[in-house]
Amino acid sequence: AQSVSQHNHHVILSEAASLELGCNYSYGGTVNLFWYVQYPGQHLQLLLKYFSGDPLVKGIKGFEAEFIKSKFSFNLRKPSVQWSDTAEYFCAVTTYNTDKLIFGTGTRLQVFP
Amino acid sequence: DAGVIQSPRHEVTEMGQEVTLRCKPISGHNSLFWYRQTMMRGLELLIYFNNNVPIDDSGMPEDRFSAKMPNASFSTLKIQPSEPRDSAVYFCASSQGTSGSGAGQYFGPGTRLTVL
Numbered sequence: 001a002q003s004v005s006q007h008n009h010h011v012i013l014s015e016a017a018s019l020e021l022g023c024n025y026s027y028g029g030t031v032n033l034f035w036y037v038q039y040p041g042q043h044l045q046l047l048l049k050y051f052s053g054d055p056l057v058k059g060i061k062g063f064e065a066e067f068i069k070s071k072f073s074f075n076l077r078k079p080s081v082q083w084s085d086t087a088e089y090f091c092a093v094t095t096y097n098t099d100k101l102i103f104g105t106g107t108r109l110q111v112f113p
Numbered sequence: 114d115a116g117v118i119q120s121p122r123h124e125v126t127e128m129g130q131e132v133t134l135r136c137k138p139i140s141g142h143n144s145l146f147w148y149r150q151t152m153m154r155g156l157e158l159l160i161y162f163n164n165n166v167p168i169d170d171s172g173m174p175e176d177r178f179s180a181k182m183p184n185a186s187f188s189t190l191k192i193q194p195s196e197p198r199d200s201a202v203y204f205c206a207s208s209q210g211t212s213g214s215g216a217g218q219y220f221g222p223g224t225r226l227t228v229l
Contacts (some may be wrong), residue, residue, distance in 0.1 A: 044220040046218070084189070
């Protein structure tokens with residue numbers, strides 16, 4: 001069965017620090033990859049997605065992610081975080097023949113001023 | 114666009130009562146998903162519909178849970194009878210496109226359910 005692993009459960013950074021959140025998936029076929037963000041008390045919002053083409057995907061709010069097929073990874077990055085980036089971040093995957101999203105367990109990011 | 118609309122936003126009920134959660138997907142979206150989020154179990158997909166037809170209900174916990182989508186603009190998730198362990202935030206999401214198209218799902222604000 002497909003699965004998504006987010007190894008960083010809780011990340012604490014100071015403002016202006018660089019961010020990289022890990023995401024690995026297990027599926028050998030064609031995948032679509034997503035990052036969602038959930039701000040405190042709010043619903044999930046789509047940050048960015050990879051469907052095909054350029055493996056470096058740029059999303060909203062200065063986030064980007066790189067799909068490395070050989071490593072089954074889709075890590076999320078941001079060069080300089082802000083206090084307002086404090087949230088929980090979820091990586092998710094769908095396979096080519098389904099809309100069913102498989103979510104990782106999430107990474108809680110805390111950014112201190 | 115108004116986005117995905119869910120009601121009620123908060124629901125407090127007593128054990129044994131029937132609970133009905135409602136969802137209106139984004140107009141034009143043809144897939145609808147129901148999720149449950151708890152601290153212990155994270156985000157779980159309960160069921161999803163494509164073109165109003167249930168495609169995968171393997172995540173529905175037990176027979177107390179049922180979901181319907183009578184038309185393209187409305188879905189319900191019903192719990193009967195409710196139990197304290199059903200307390201969670203229930204999210205509805207919708208997406209557009211064919212299966213595997215990578216369209217991405219758009220989430221509603223959620224219903225926070227508390228069963229006493």
